[in-house]
Amino acid sequence: MGSTTHAPSSATTTRSRAVLRDVEPGSTVECVLCGERVKFQAKVRHKQIICNVYEGDRWDRVEHFHAPCYEEANEPHGPVDTTPVVKARRSAPQAEPAEV
Ligand SMILES: [Zn+2]
Numbered sequence: 001m002g003s004t005t006h007a008p009s010s011a012t013t014t015r016s017r018a019v020l021r022d023v024e025p026g027s028t029v030e031c032v033l034c035g036e037r038v039k040f041q042a043k044v045r046h047k048q049i050i051c052n053v054y055e056g057d058r059w060d061r062v063e064h065f066h067a068p069c070y071e072e073a074n075e076p077h078g079p080v081d082t083t084p085v086v087k088a089r090r091s092a093p094q095a096e097p098a099e100v
Pocket of ligand 1: 034066
């Protein structure tokens with residue numbers, strides 16, 4: 001408690017998020033750690049880490065990492081959310097109207 005108006009140097013209220021995703025064909029992003037293209041290769045199903053980076057309270061940018069590079073960087077944007085993307089919620093029976 002008290003008057004601590006100083007911004008703490010370790011402002012680790014990172015709202016930045018990191019998620020694990022497949023690398024998609026035609027990807028042109030570069031890994032911010034090693035600087036190499038995060039390339040799609042059909043035979044090697046690469047994973048990438050996509051981070052929404054916040055500076056303070058505001059979203060600033062998106063960063064991409066190779067999955068191994070993110071680990072190497074000591075998870076700069078927090079633990080990776082590996083929850084798979086739910087592609088289509090077809091729980092509702094009427095998701096697609098059955099046309100003739
Ligand atoms: Zn990399």
